[in-house]
Amino acid sequence: MMILTLNCRTYSIQYQLFDWKNKSVLAHGEVERIVVGDSFITHRVPGLPNAHRDAECSDHKAALGLILKTLSDARIGVIKNVNQISAVGHRVVHGGEKFTRSVQIDADVIDAIRDCATLAPLHNTPNLAGIEAARALLPNLPQVAIFDTAFHQTMPERAYMYPLPYDWYKTHGIRRYGFHGHSHLYAARRGAELLGKAPAETNLITVHTGNGVSLCAVQGGKSIDTSMGLTPLEGVMMGTRCGDIDPGITSFVMKEMGLSATEMELFLNQKSGLAGIAGRYMSRRSALHEASQGDERCRIGLQMEAYRLRKYIGSYIAVTGPIDAIVFSFGEGWVDWPVRGMALVEMEHFGIKLDPVQDLMALGDGKEHKISAPDSKIAIYVLPSGEELVLNEDVAAVLKWH
Incomplete structure (x- = not known):
């Protein structure tokens, strides 16, 4: 049983083909520059050189094709034909309050994802494009939506509500949803x-690192608060996003x-954060x-990012x-994250003591590390995000594969 997982963005698709029976990744990669032209695919098979091919993709359907x-190519592919694929899993960024877990996709699910697109237009719209492409090209396969927001649906009202007119919540769904749920x-x-320990016996702070950064307060294995809110813009300072600011600044x-509102959103999402302070990405x-x-x-930008991360951990x-x-998790390409060590060096009064040698070793090799000092009261771990594994597990769980 092979699962194809897709993470569709506006101009790209990340994919992975996973052998569920043997619990192994057969291939993964991405198609980039969809729609904009000069598109190409980078295809990776464990143990073999990466393959690169140029191919124009005018839309997500062409990219999925x-x-x-590529997956079934006689030279660089890993399957004989696409009929060997058993299911498709789609990462969907925003599920609103409707979806508290992953679900098999049908017409009603598609309508609900479309309704949530007003909350995450830059994410749900391409997510839908990928779903529609897969339903067209692989019409006989079960397809599963896995939502970024689902893990955070255990937050209590005091954490997810904003101090705004209550009607805004009831009418427009304005509340904290959180993201990076799989990570x-x-x-x-x-x-x-x-x-x-069992998850129900642990209290943790988890930190997803990358260009986008978010934290989650985990109590008894459940999310009780998270730094991103209605959109991925709220929270700590990030690579290009501002994180928490005085809302009066925008007006x-x-x-x-x-x-315009659109221009302002561009500045806050793509021209702020470390890029905004440094003056370049x-x-x-x-x-x-x-x-x-x-x-x-x-120097100031890195210190600001570390300071704001430290404040969130304390809160x-x-x-x-x-x-x-x-627990710090990282996606591919983002293990090299020196802000972590900068944030933790001044937290001994919380019982958090970093081992700088172990932290340095964790920068760059893409493996799990324990980076807390032997006498630290609180353990500190660094590990790969495991997002793709969660996607595959959810597909198998929804389809009742054992």
Whole structure:
């Protein structure tokens, strides 16, 4: 039984083909520059050189067709034909309040995902495009929607409600939803396993790192608060997103600069965060190098990001009660994240003591590490996000595969 999982964005699709019986990844990769032109696929098979092919993809259906053709290619593919695929799993960013778990896709589910697109237009719209493409090209396969927001549906009202007119919540669904649910769920499960405890017996703070960063307060294995809100813009400072700011800034700047709401959203999502402070987009490691060479704005940007991360960790300890561990998870390409160590070096008064040597070892090798000092009261772990594994497990669970 083989599961094809898809993560569809506006101009790209990430994919993975997973052998459920043998619990192994057969192939994964991405199609980039969909719609915009000069599109291409990068195809990866464990143990073999990466394959790269240029192929124009005018829409997500064409991109999925390219993925299926590549997976079944006689030279670089891993299956004889697409009929060997048993199911398709779709990452869907926003499920609103309707979806508290993954579900098999039908017309009603598609309508509900479309209704949630007003809350996440940059995400749900391409997610739907991928679903429609898969239903057209693989019409006989069961398809499952796995929602980023589902893990956080255990938050209590006091955590997910905003201090805004209540009618805004009832009429427009304005509340905290949270994101990166698959990553936080895996980090919570794996963190409990590393501690030798059942998830229900653990209190954790999980941190998803990448260009987008979010934290989750996990009490008894369940999400009770998370840093991202109605949209992925709220929370800690990120690579290009501002995170928490005074909401009065937006109306002030819009009036002063004559910006439209769309233009303002662009600044907050793509031209703020570390990129906004540094004045250009760069990785954290590049910013660290530039700071060491005397770039003051890079230095300030990294310190701001670490400071805001530290504040969130402290506040989540206050709401979870005593915690067992902090678990940092990372996606592919984002293990090189020096902000983690910068944030944790001044938290000994919370019983959090970093081992800087172990933290340095964790930068770059893509493996699990325990980076807390031997005498730290709270354990600190770094591990791969495991998002794809959660997607596959949910597909199998919905379809009742054993």
